[in-house]
Amino acid sequence: MAEHVRKRWQLVLIVSPLQGHMTPILQLGTYLHSKGFSITIAHSKINPPNPSNHSDFMFFPMSDNLSRPGDFPSFVEFLQALGDNCKPHLQQHVIQMINTQKDTYVKESIIIIYDNLMSFARTVASELSLPSIIMHCSSAAFFPAYKIIPQLHLEGRFHVEAHFNNQPRRGSESIQNLFEDSLLQEIVPELHPFRYKDLPFANLPIQQALQSVSMITPNTAPSAFIYNTIEFLEPSALTEIHQQYQVPIFTVGPLHKIIPTPSTSFLEEDTSCIPWLNKQSPKSVIYVSLGSIATPDKLLLTQMACGLVNSNLPFLWVVRAGSVHGFKWIEFLPEGLVDETKKRGLIVEWAPQKEVLAHNSVGGFWSHCGRNSVLESVSEGVPMLCQPFSVDQLLNARYLSYEWKMGIEVVWKIGEIEGAIRRLMLGRESEELRQKAMEIREKIQVAIKHGGSSQSSLNDLVDFIIW
Structure with a gap:
């Protein structure tokens, strides 16, 4: 009598080399592994994840023959080259996975889950007749x-x-x-x-712009979409996506609150800012960070420094080393201005952001409005000063300032910057922004609890994969 054939699921998660995209997919992988799925992380050799932080995962580095995104005239060309170089390696690896199970009594269902920027994975899944699920690390409105x-x-x-x-x-x-x-x-x-x-x-x-749209738009419907968002925040965008593709959409955010994981930061976090925050009054500090990719120019950052100093409020300011071309760190600031910043605040190269935003002394967040930063801020009820640069950051800023009413758009004039900081941190408008932010925080806490929309969506995703 033939032995019983057992079935299991092997999930191949294809991550992009961007910090803001890799983090939520690794968090999702952690959750899915806890539900019994085998997880393989396929990644480029640029900004690879740290396997020691995810000992239960298998890792497959795809040879990309590239150095870094900045070496290309445009990000579109970088993504194109990344796909051209990684695609054959991913395909070969998945074929090997398929062939390995042929002579075993364990029947594996291989499912591809990929970052929407890694669109070559969709082609691999299609050519091998495998189901594929797109993981969007941006807002649903981006689509x-x-x-x-x-x-x-x-x-x-x-x-x-x-x-x-x-x-x-x-x-x-x-x-x-x-x-x-x-x-x-x-x-x-x-x-x-x-x-x-x-x-x-x-x-x-x-x-x-048109080439970017073409590259990340699915030609055919995937098996499903996963969004690191919360259902109540973006109902109209989610409805529009479902109407167009008629496939399940799983809203599983904010993943960082549901699935705590080791830090996935590409940069070393300076935890010395936490003792400094401990000495500040409640809700008195404005935290400032423009993310891991933006490259603001000298003029912009100098205006930011002037606004922070003139506001006369304590601040924690993240300025990445080398973020201003031609300078190692903050040498671009006039000497007198540096002295003034030291009197009122603390400047670090990188900070443990989730811990900072959860700190009682932080009363506002001046941000580029990247997706992870927005989710981390709304999850803690911290109102935001919105300084978007590109892509979905512009949409996120509009959500914050107009739809959710917990943010203020920055206007780039020195007096206006100072005024915006004070509006965010002091007075009646500040109280109203903080009240809105706390209302959203409370709704998120409901969504991530047992029976909440995000937890239910994660459960539905597991059922969807199995069946």
Whole structure:
């Protein structure tokens, strides 16, 4: 009599080399492993995850023959080269996984879960007739917002394109001009509440923008979508995605609150800021960080320093080493300004952000509005000063300031910066922002509890994979 064939599931998670994208997928992998799934993490050799932090995972480094994203003229070209080099290695590895189980009594179902930036994984899954699930580490609103760009271009309504055709510069001054252009302040009728200036890829030449849209848009429906979001925060965007693809959508965020994991930071965290925070008054400190990728210029950061000093409030400011071209760290600041910052605040190269935002002394967060930063801030009820640069950060900032009413948009004039900081941290408006932020925090706490929408969505994802 033949032996009973046992069945198990092997999940192959393809992560991108970006900090903000890798972290939630590793968190998801941790959860799925706790439910009995075998996890293989396929990653490029650029910014690889640390296997010692995930001893239960198998890791497959895909040879990419690349050095770093900054060596390419555009991020689109980097992603294209990454896909061209990694795809054959991923395909070969998955074929080997399939062949290995043929002579065993364990029947494995192999499922591909991939970061939406790693779109070559979709092709591999299709060619091998394997189910694939897309993991979006951006907001759900990002999808309909970038999908509409080709239509707006064809109809002559992609006003960002016309703006940049008349702008010779691409630095912070040009971005600020973009934000002040009256035509771009208008709401895109199909995308309420988002304006033309909130659209993704707003700072790219039109052909790069269209190429970016094409690269990350699924040609065929995946088996499902996973979003690191909370259902109540983005109902209309989630409905639109479901109507277009008619496949399940699992809203499993915020993953960092549901699935605590070791730090996945690519940069060394300076924990010395925590004792400094311990000495500050409750809700008195503004925490400032523009994320792990943005490269603000000297002028912008100098204006930030002036605003922080003139606000006369305590601050914790993250300035990444080498983030300003030609300087090791903060030498670009005038000497007198550096002295003033030391009197009022603390500057570090990188901070343990989740711990900082959860600290009782932190009353506001000046942020680039990257997805992870937004989720970490709303989860702790910390109102935000919104300084977006590109991609989905613009949409996140609009959510915070207009829809969720727990954020303020930055206007780039020294007096305005100082005023925005004080509005965020002091007075009646600050109280209203903090109240809204706390209301959202309470709803998130309900969502991540047993029976809440996010926990239920995670359970549904497990059932979906099994059946």
